[in-house]
Amino acid sequence: MTDLxxxxxxxxxxxxxxxxxxxxxxxxxxxxxxxxxxxxxxKSTLLRMVAGLETITxxxxxxxxxxxxxxxxxxxxxxxxxxxxxxYPHMTVRANMEYGLKNRGVPKEERQAKVTDVANMxxxxxxxxxxxxxxxxxxRQRVAMxxxxxxxxxVFLFDEPLSNLDAKLRVQMRVxxxxxxxxxxxxxxxxxxxxVEAMTLADRLVVLxxxxxxxxxxxxxxxxxxxxxxxAEFIGSPSMNLFDAMMTEExxxxxxxxxxxxxxxxxxSVIWGIRPEHLQQSDEANADFSLQVQAVESLGAETLIHGxxxxxxxQPKPMVIRLAGPHLPEIGSYMWxxxxxxxxxxxxxxxxxxx
Amino acid sequence: MSVxxxxxxxxxxxxxxxxxxxxxxxxxxxxxxxxxxxYREDAFGLSQQFVGLENFVDLFSDPLxxxxxxxxxxxxFSVAFLGIGVAxxxxxxxxxxxxxKMVYQTLLVWPYAVAPALAGVLWWILFDPNIGPIALxxxxxxxxxxxxxxxxxxxxxxxxxxxxxxxxxxxxxxxAGLQAIPRSLIEAAAIDGASSFRRFWDIVFPLLSPTTxxxxxxxxxxxxxxxxxxxDTTTQGGPDGSTNTLVYKVFKDGFIGLDSGGSAAQSIxxxxxxxxxxxxQFRFIERKVQY
Amino acid sequence: MIENRPWxxxxxxxxxxxxxxxxxxxxxVALVGSTQPEGSFNSGSVPLWFGDHxxxxxxxxxxAEAGSTLQIPVWHLLLNSLIMALGxxxxxxxxxxxxxxxxVFFRFPFRGAIFWVIFMTLMLxxxxxxxxxxxxxxxxxxxxxxxxxxxxxxxxxTATFLFRQCFMSIPGxxxxxxxxxxxxxxxxxxxxxxxxxxxxxxxxxxxMFIYGWNQYLWPLIITTDDTYYTLVMSIKSMLSVPDGDIQxxxxxxxxxxxxxxxxxVVVGMQKLFxxxxxxxxx
Numbered sequence: 039m040t041d042l043x044x045x046x047x048x049x050x051x052x053x054x055x056x057x058x059x060x061x062x063x064x065x066x067x068x069x070x071x072x073x074x075x076x077x078x079x080x081k082s083t084l085l086r087m088v089a090g091l092e093t094i095t096x097x098x099x100x101x102x103x104x105x106x107x108x109x110x111x112x113x114x115x116x117x118x119x120x121x122x123x124x125x126y127p128h129m130t131v132r133a134n135m136e137y138g139l140k141n142r143g144v145p146k147e148e149r150q151a152k153v154t155d156v157a158n159m160x161x162x163x164x165x166x167x168x169x170x171x172x173x174x175x176x177x178r179q180r181v182a183m184x185x186x187x188x189x190x191x192x193v194f195l196f197d198e199p200l201s202n203l204d205a206k207l208r209v210q211m212r213v214x215x216x217x218x219x220x221x222x223x224x225x226x227x228x229x230x231x232x233x234v235e236a237m238t239l240a241d242r243l244v245v246l247x248x249x250x251x252x253x254x255x256x257x258x259x260x261x262x263x264x265x266x267x268x269x270a271e272f273i274g275s276p277s278m279n280l281f282d283a284m285m286t287e288e289x290x291x292x293x294x295x296x297x298x299x300x301x302x303x304x305x306x307s308v309i310w311g312i313r314p315e316h317l318q319q320s321d322e323a324n325a326d327f328s329l330q331v332q333a334v335e336s337l338g339a340e341t342l343i344h345g346x347x348x349x350x351x352x353q354p355k356p357m358v359i360r361l362a363g364p365h366l367p368e369i370g371s372y373m374w375x376x377x378x379x380x381x382x383x384x385x386x387x388x389x390x391x392x393x
Numbered sequence: 394m395s396v397x398x399x400x401x402x403x404x405x406x407x408x409x410x411x412x413x414x415x416x417x418x419x420x421x422x423x424x425x426x427x428x429x430x431x432y433r434e435d436a437f438g439l440s441q442q443f444v445g446l447e448n449f450v451d452l453f454s455d456p457l458x459x460x461x462x463x464x465x466x467x468x469x470f471s472v473a474f475l476g477i478g479v480a481x482x483x484x485x486x487x488x489x490x491x492x493x494k495m496v497y498q499t500l501l502v503w504p505y506a507v508a509p510a511l512a513g514v515l516w517w518i519l520f521d522p523n524i525g526p527i528a529l530x531x532x533x534x535x536x537x538x539x540x541x542x543x544x545x546x547x548x549x550x551x552x553x554x555x556x557x558x559x560x561x562x563x564x565x566x567x568x569a570g571l572q573a574i575p576r577s578l579i580e581a582a583a584i585d586g587a588s589s590f591r592r593f594w595d596i597v598f599p600l601l602s603p604t605t606x607x608x609x610x611x612x613x614x615x616x617x618x619x620x621x622x623x624x625d626t627t628t629q630g631g632p633d634g635s636t637n638t639l640v641y642k643v644f645k646d647g648f649i650g651l652d653s654g655g656s657a658a659q660s661i662x663x664x665x666x667x668x669x670x671x672x673x674q675f676r677f678i679e680r681k682v683q684y
Numbered sequence: 685m686i687e688n689r690p691w692x693x694x695x696x697x698x699x700x701x702x703x704x705x706x707x708x709x710x711x712x713v714a715l716v717g718s719t720q721p722e723g724s725f726n727s728g729s730v731p732l733w734f735g736d737h738x739x740x741x742x743x744x745x746x747x748a749e750a751g752s753t754l755q756i757p758v759w760h761l762l763l764n765s766l767i768m769a770l771g772x773x774x775x776x777x778x779x780x781x782x783x784x785x786x787x788v789f790f791r792f793p794f795r796g797a798i799f800w801v802i803f804m805t806l807m808l809x810x811x812x813x814x815x816x817x818x819x820x821x822x823x824x825x826x827x828x829x830x831x832x833x834x835x836x837x838x839x840x841x842t843a844t845f846l847f848r849q850c851f852m853s854i855p856g857x858x859x860x861x862x863x864x865x866x867x868x869x870x871x872x873x874x875x876x877x878x879x880x881x882x883x884x885x886x887x888x889x890x891x892m893f894i895y896g897w898n899q900y901l902w903p904l905i906i907t908t909d910d911t912y913y914t915l916v917m918s919i920k921s922m923l924s925v926p927d928g929d930i931q932x933x934x935x936x937x938x939x940x941x942x943x944x945x946x947x948x949v950v951v952g953m954q955k956l957f958x959x960x961x962x963x964x965x966x
Contacts, residue, residue, distance in 0.1 A: 091860050112866035124857035128879040137875070138865035185865075397791045398859075398869040407786035408798050410779040411839060417824075418836040419805050422816035429816065483703045486696040493697075499951055500704040502958075506946035508898035508916045514923070514939050515710035518717065524730050524932060526713060557707065562961070569962050589692070618809045622900040622916075626923060640811050647815035648905060656815050663812045 041067040041102060041225040042088070042193055048096035049083060049249075057083050058249040060097065068223040070216070074236035075246035075272070081229045082197055084246070088227060089195050090114050101192055112141070117186035118195040121202065123178045125170040125185070131157075132166040135185045149188075156187045159218075176207045183215070187222070194219070196228040200235065212238060233273055237261075245269050267309055267390045270383055276314050276342060276358045282387065283310040290384075296327045296347070300379065307387035314342070314360035316381035325374035329357055331367045341365040345373065423664070429657035448658040457634060458642075458659075465638040468552060469616035476556045476612055477605065480563030485593065487564075488571040498568065505561040509554075510622030516554040517627050540628065544635025547628045551636050554627065555620045562615075563608050570604035571597065610674050618667070639663060711940070718742065718936035730932075737933065745937040754910065754921050758941055761915040765897055765942070768833045768914055772896030775838035777888055781881070784847035785873060789859065805841045810902055818905055828909040837902065843888055846960075850884045851877070887960025890953050894946045915942040 042065040049058040058080045065071055073081040086092040088099060090111035099107050106114045117138075125134050132153055139149045157163050160180045170178055179199060186194055199215075200208045216239055219226050230236050236243055237257045245252045245260065245268070253265040257273075264270035264278075271277045284291045285308045289299035292310065322328075329345035341361050346354035359375065367373055384393040430448050432441045452458050487497045504512070519527045520540060528538040540546040574597060582592045618640055624630060630637035630645060637645070643663065647656030717730045719738035749755045786792075787799055810817060817836055826832030854877070862872045878885075903917040913921075919942065922935050950957050 086860075089860075089864065091863065111860070111864045116864070118861070118864050120857040120861060122855060122857050124855065124861035126858065126861075126876055126880075128876075128882070137862075137867070141866035141871065185861075398789055398863075398872075400790065400869055401792060403869055404786035404790035404792045404795070407782040407790075408802075411783040411802060411844065412798065414779065414835065414839040415801060415805055418817060418820065419808065419813075419839055420801075422813045422820050423808065425816035425819060426813055479703075483700065486699045486703075489696040490693060490700065497700050497704065498958075499954060501707060502954065503947045503951055504707060506894050506898075506950040507943045508900060508946075510898075510900040510916055510919060511939050511943050514919055514935065515714055518730065518932070518936070519710055519713055526730055526732065557710070560707070565958055565961060569958075618811050621811050622898075625900070625904075626920060643812065644814055644901065648818075653815060660813055660815065664808060667808060667812060 040064050040100075041069070042227070043100040044088075044097070045100065046097035047084070047087065047094060047099060049080075049087060049092065050095045056249065058087075061244075061251050063244065063251070063254065065225055065227070067225055070219055070226045070228065070239060070241045071244060072236040072240035072242075073227065073229045073244050073246060074233060074240075075231065077231055079246040080249040081231075081246045083249075085195055085197055085227060085229045088193070089116055089118050112138075115192045116195055117189050117191035117193075118197065119179075119182045119186050119199045121198040123170070123182040123199075123202075125178060125181055127170050130167050130169055131162060131173070131181050131184075134170070134181060135188050138185065138189050152188045153184075156184045159187075160184050175203050176211065179203060179211060183218070187218075192225065194224050194226040194228075196226065198230055199228075200230070201232075208235075215239065233275065237273065243273075245272060263392065264383065265392050267311070267385045270311055270385070274313055276360065278311045278313050278383065279317075279357045280309050280311045280385075281347075281355060283308050285384075292327070292347075298326060298377065298379075298382075300382075302384070302393070304384075304386075304393055308393065309385040309387050309390070311383035311385065312377045312381055314358040316378060317357075317359040318376045318378065319361065320374050320376045322374050324376060326377050328372045328374050329359070330354070331369055331371050331373060332356075333369070334365070334367060336364060336366070338364070343367065343373070426657045426660045426664075429653050430661050431654075433654045434652075444654070448654045449661075452655060452658050452662070457637075460634055461637050461639055461642045464548075464634070464636060465617065465640075468548065468555075468620075468636070468638055469613050471548075471552045472555045472559065472616040472620070473609055473612035475552065476559040476563050477608055479556070480560045480608075481567050481601075481605075483560070484564050484567035484571055485597075487568055498565075501564050502561045504558050507558055508622055509558060509620055510626045512554045512558045513551070513623040513626040516550060516557065520550050542632055544632055547632055547636050551620070551623050551627060554623045555616060558623075559612060559615055563612070566604055566608055567601065570601050574600050607674075610670060614667070614670055614674075617670075639666075711943075714936040714940055718933055718940060720933050722931065722933055741933050741937050745934050745941070754913075754918055756910050756913070758915065758918075758938060760911070761913055761918050762941065762945075764833075764912060765915040765945075767830055768899065768903070769893050769896035769945075771830065771834035772837050772899075773889055773892040775834060776840050776843050776892050777885060779838060780840060780843035780888075781847050781878075781885070784844050784851055785877065787844075788848055788851040789869070789872075802841050802844055805839050810837065814901065814905065821906055827906050828912050830912070832906050833899075833903055833912065833914070837896065837899065840892075843892065846884065846888060847881070850881055854880065883956065883959065886953070887956045890949055890957045891960045893949055897946045918942075 042063075044061055044063040044065075046060050046062060047058065048056070048060045050056045061084065063071070073084060075081050083092055087094050090106070090109060094107050098105050101114060101116070126137065129137065135153045135156065136149050139152065144152075153166070154163075157166055160183065162177070162180055162184055165173060165177060165181070170181065173181065179202075182199070196215075200211055203211060212235055228239060230239075240257055242254060242256055243260055244254050247268050253260055253269045260269055260273050264273060267280060271280065281292055285302055285304050285306060289297060289301070290308070290310050291297050298310070327347060329343075329347055331343055331345045333344040335342040335344070339362070341364060343359050343361065343365065345357055345359070347357045348354050359373075385391060386393055431443060431445060433444045433448065434441050483501060487494055487501075490497070507515075517525075519525045520538065522528050522539040522541065525538075531538045538546055540550045578596055578600075579592060582596050587595060617638070620638070621640055621644065624636055624638060624641050625644075628636040630641050639659065640663065643656050643659045646652045646659065650656075713730050713732070716732060716734055718741055720731060720735035720741075721737040745758050747757050747759060749757060783802065787795060821827060821832050821836065824832075826835070858876065859872065862876055867875060898916055899914065900917050903912075903914045904920060907913055907917070910918075910921075915938070919935065919938055922938060923930060925931075
């Protein structure tokens with residue numbers, strides 16, 4: 039059963055600025071959808087349109103089959119976790135969690151049972167009588183989630199909920215959110231600019247760029263077959279190496295020195311890409327090209343090598359490779375590399391679309 | 394904040410009480426003042442006659458009005474400079490001590506709560522030519538004090554009374570300003586070899602300049618408009634107009650002289666002055682943000 | 685300070701103590717004078733130590749009559765002052781807080797114009813427009829009445845400004861969270877905004893109470909019936925005595941009584957008061 043449907047949803051501000059031209063998205067019950075993109079891409083606007091905090095100027099928003107475009111946020115059966123948590127500073131944790139239920143006229147015993155339940159689940163029992171000011175960042179985050187959970191909403195909305203936490207806590211909360219969502223099986227819409235968060239949490243990802251959905255799919259679909267150069271660069275870290283190239287009868291011509299044999303119907307300018315982790319070291323005889331080493335980042339389990347690809351144009355192109363284990367090539371030395379054909383990505387140079 | 398409630402009628406209901414009060418007790422009288430400024434009333438208040446700008450012409454050709462302006466200037470700047478100077482000195486001292494800062498604050502802050510009228514009475518007692526300990530002491534060292542007869546002495550009395558009340562206000566702002574100066578700046582200056590005297594003039598005082606300027610404006614406004622009580626209880630503008638400030642003159646001409654047209658014209662001029670000062674104050678507050 | 689020089693600290697303390705004493709001097713003299721028997725001033729300076737008429741003088745002023753020109757006990761004037769000060773304080777806070785709420789949390793036509801009308805009241809202290817305001821009150825038959833004492837003084841841009849500033853610092857997400865929690869504007873106002881603004885309201889209360897209590901000119905001109913006199917203004921009639929025969933001991937008692945309540949409020953709620961003052965002018 040579909041839970042949440044965005045049909046041709048768009049937003050144009052009164053001053054004529056079109057924040058979101060049109061987005062279609064069908065979300066199944068219990069699905070975890072992540073909206074990801076750089077800042078200003080419209081992801082938060084879209085989330086707030088679903089919440090009812092921004093007006094929808096075009097299209098239909100359906101929750102469980104009902105059109106809710108013009109309903110107040112409180113009547114949409116959604117709950118939201120804010121970036122700054124937005125906890126009421128003068129209320130205790132308990133009062134914060136209860137407030138939405140109270141406004142809906144839920145009787146006191148029921149409210150308290152609900153709060154106790156959720157507090158239990160989140161490990162907040164000890165904190166119920168404290169105020170937000172007395173809590174740590176992680177605890178506040180948890181209270182914000184608790185406040186959303188007590189209501190048993192049809193849809194959870196998260197607006198960059200982890201961005202105010204330190205790195206270690208962020209990883210921990212990420213895992214926790216995923217587990218909770220699995221357990222509750224509540225449809226979730228989650229906004230982030232962090233692609234690692236997006237990849238690890240999502241059932242499906244929506245990559246947004248300038249208000250348009252560049253691609254919608256599972257994390258692995260996006261990783262394996264990015265639909266556009268934007269997605270290719272956005273997903274994966276370090277990001278994909280992209281080069282301007284020509285498609286000819288002999289194959290792909292990166293430069294005078296580098297030709298990669300391939301048969302493809304397309305002719306003309308293309309963009310050729312390969313992920314850093316898919317490049318392999320080889321000997322001179324078998325190599326596709328060589329790389330002059332510029333910098334080495336040793337991370338223990340893996341090594342990132344930044345280098346320059348000589349293409350004879352006098353303007354060497356930067357390239358990153360990622361190798362398992364420790365490596366210590368000398369700065370300035372040359373490395374011979376193979377780019378396996380199955381890992382190539384080809385994009386149209388004009389439309390930036392995948393070929 | 395960019396989040397609003399969507400209700401359309403409720404906000405009007407919410408601003409209504411304030412608007413009604415403003416309209417009845419502010420816009421209406423202000424309009425009346427403007428109207429009256431162009432009319433002249435006979436001595437019995439029975440008839441009114443349109444006289445155009447004559448009230449203003451009279452006002453600006455009246456040497457007493459210029460005298461009152463001068464008195465206001467002398468009074469206001471004396472109060473402002475004296476109040477700011479003393480308060481700054483006390484605040485620097487209080488910032489220096491570690492123990493008892495709050496006690497000093499409490500002991501210095503309470504005059505703020507005293508009504509200007511009462512401040513006038515309190516200092517009058519000290520300076521009363523018959524019973525005032527200070528006046529009698531001055532007499533003994535050969536300085537005859539009688540602020541009922543001597544205009545300069547009357548001015549000194551009202552300046553002291555008005556300043557006394559305002560020191561606490563200035564002190565609070567200077568202390569807050571001093572405490573907002575990062576310790577590291579002072580420490581850096583100390584490492585650069587600046588003496589504590591140099592540190593004050595080179596670092597502390599320039600950093601306090603927004604506060605000082607702000608207080609200058611506030612003190613001038615205070616001396617202009619909020620010191621009616623001081624003057625009315627002590628000198629009533631006298632002797633011979635030597636403490637007759639512009640605000641006091643509006644009252645005197647309007648209620649005692651019963652010259653409603655002249656008083657209204659003076660009100661208009663004062664409104665212009667307040668407007669100007671408010672604009673300066675707000676310009677300054679906008680600018681202060683960058684500091 | 686950076687250097688730990690004991691003499692510097694001693695000097696600071698010395699200056700501060702000196703300042704405190706000078707500031708307190710007039711009150712000390714008034715306090716001492718208020719305990720002297722009538723007529724003791726004719727013979728010279730105010731004595732610098734307490735006399736034995738303290739209880740007698742204070743009781744006379746409080747419960748019998750304030751003086752020969754004001755045959756009304758001071759407790760009655762205290763009551764009037766309290767009514768006026770509280771009326772002004774509560775009225776100001778109430779109308780300012782709701783208008784600030786409308787201006788910050790709603791968008792409506794003429795919002796800017798309304799804001800400017802309110803802003804203009806900031807520019808016109810009652811002292812400046814005293815004559816026409818008096819006429820308006822006279823036309824409305826509000827001379828010698830509590831409403832005449834209170835209403836013209838409760839329109840205040842200062843309080844509206846303070847609340848506006850305080851409301852603007854409330855994060856928008858909190859409003860959104862409340863909307864999602866099903867709170868409309870009224871509920872948001874009472875459940876979230878008011879409790880969150882508690883300290884600001886209290887600070888405003890202190891400042892406005894002092895403002896209201898210390899009003900002088902306004903009650904002076906609109907009250908002619910001494911049952912509506914306030915304490916601060918009543919001092920005037922005790923001082924304007926024919927041939928300068930002022931009953932100084934009673935004047936001193938009345939002065940001290942008139943300054944006692946606001947001073948107690950400032951000292952007792954010093955923290956709130958300082959916060960209110962410094963915030964209001966930011």
